[in-house]
Amino acid sequence: MKNWKNHLLVLILVVVAEAIGVMKFKFGPGTIVLLPMLYALIMGVFLSPKFLKVVNDKDMKDAGSLITISLMLLMARYGTTIGPTLPTIIKSSPALILQEFGNLGTVFIGVPLAVMLGLKRETIGAAHSIAREPNIALISDIYGLDGEEGQGVMGVYISGTVIGTVFFGLLASFFAAYTPLHPYSLAMASGVGSASMMTAAVGSLSAMYPEMQETLTAFGAASNMLSGLDGLYMCLWLSLPATEWLYKRCYRLKYGVEAPKVKQRSKSNPSKGV
Template sequence: MAQNTPLAQEAVPTKQLITRKHWVTVIALSAIISVAAVLIGTHKFQLGPAAVVLFPIIWAVVIGGLVGTQRIRPLSGSSRAVATLLLEIGIIVFLARLGTQIGPSLGKFAEIGPAIMLQEVGHIFGTVIIALPVAVALGLGRVAIGATWSIDRESFLAYAIQKFGVRSGEYRGVFSVWLLGSLFGAVFISLLAGFLGGLDIFDPRALALGLGLGSASMMLGGVGALSLLYPGQAGEIMALAALSNLVTNIVGFYAGVFLSLPMCRGLYRFWSRVLRRDDDGRSTRKAEPKNRQAGPARAEKKVQLSVEIDPPLKITPKVTILAYAIVGASALLMNFAGTRNFAGSDVLGILVLLLLTGLSFRLSRLLPSVPSSVWVLAITTILTAPFLPTAGLVAELTQHLDVILIGLPALTLIGLTVGRDIGALRSLSWKIVVVALLTYSASFIAAAALGQLVLGV
């Protein structure tokens, strides 16, 4: 998360202590907002021929974001540090539950195996082909490369820092797309998925494949919207999206570094010549001295992207156990609030998911090149595969746990941590916002279109 990653050129350090009050504040706010989102419920309305679905995930992020950025009683950096820890655990618990739905369905996906692999081509090249020329035309300069070679998740951000440096245009592009995706990606993709699903152009399975963007929160948002539009196929949609996301997490980074980035840099030079733009985004049609002098100043101004660094949270065994207990209790609370049902097996099911989450974090520390999200999806998929004796037991313990509901608190926490990045958000140009949204859209739609082609529907 942000406080553990060198995300910006200028960080604002804080010297706050983390106390019990901060834990209580985050737990209370998260529970209240998540329950409120469930009570608000789902609302669907037509926008022309398409449907727009507003459902609890969206309410949770929006309300959490409003609370996280308000200035009447602002959320402190210490509270955000607690929220970030709970978020990191909560999102992996969600993926663990999602993985338990993949294993039982592995046999069904044999016939669409090529579509799962081909969607990665859409993620890699859709952004470069569609979004890059727009970014160059808008005058982003070398920022366009970082903004369009992928949807820029954490691994791409770290690579950009090492490859280009924090004062480069490429890094500014990566940072901006990462930031916008982290804060608003889930809401945007859920709205886009609902809109496309309502048009009846794509098979819902193709749209599910397109949701494997490499971002758990974006996938969760899109899955929620499609599941409401196609309730009869909800299980298949969730499993396909998770499997697609697993493929993206495994091969997406390497494909992006060795295929997408070289292609993006080559096409950037091509479009810069065609559109007559220099590396600062200025037009070369009229290279007046006044413009040449103003350009560097404008470019330098764009560099000022900063996020506030929250106080470090010391992770002791006691803190770890407490965090896991809070995440588990929150998941059970949301599941009960949404389903109005509670069974003893639900507690055991959550305990199993928490244990697998802890195992995944442990494995990711032993093998840092493989993130915990990949580990947890792989482990839960294997444990629930029909050929293993554990499949029946895991399925029985988790059958009443709604994957969307137990993932809801994590999305609420994303909203609550928005205040950390508000300074960087204010410094972003409207142009990079447009390009970021186009990048997400192009990646999703291109992958879905290729999936549709392979499915033959």
């Protein structure tokens, strides 16, 4: 209770968001589902120093330190849904593990696009993954968050937090309505390492397939948990080196010169960025 104002504001936002409840809109054969967490997120944005100035920079820094704890509670809740469907999840384990190769998709699509838009070393942090908490830690350890790579990963992290929840909810509904993909596969695909994005996508799928709600939630939660476990190693050993390699080639194609070499963060002086 060090910062009582933050706790009070969170309580008010949660009460208001829950009072609004889940809103569903028909979109062709699909359904757009807006969850209370989205309302809380939007209201929180407007309380920031850039808008209504209800909170200051110190309040935001204090709140940021609680994100991991809050997500632990959410994932503990999802963990209770995994147990009853564990046999089904075990049968699908190869698919859950192989989906981590999807990290490479962000590299081969994101890097050329970022370089074309004029980004430099920010491309490395922005396009090596979907930039959630483990990826921020990885970039911070290798390059430092005060460098260009750190700016890139933080930019995508913030954009994903604000836009990603809505995008994932819409994307899940679209694919469920217009493609032959099974709802279970879509639930697996929603577990990219972000609890909020996964919740939005599974919420949309559950609204369309209420009879599958428990299994969909279990698949999404299990997939998200595995993404947090092996996704970091996938980024470290595959996607980050691939990002560096592709960035250098895209940079040469665009500017006609070799990309400037940047030293990685010094292990002997971890406080110094690049």
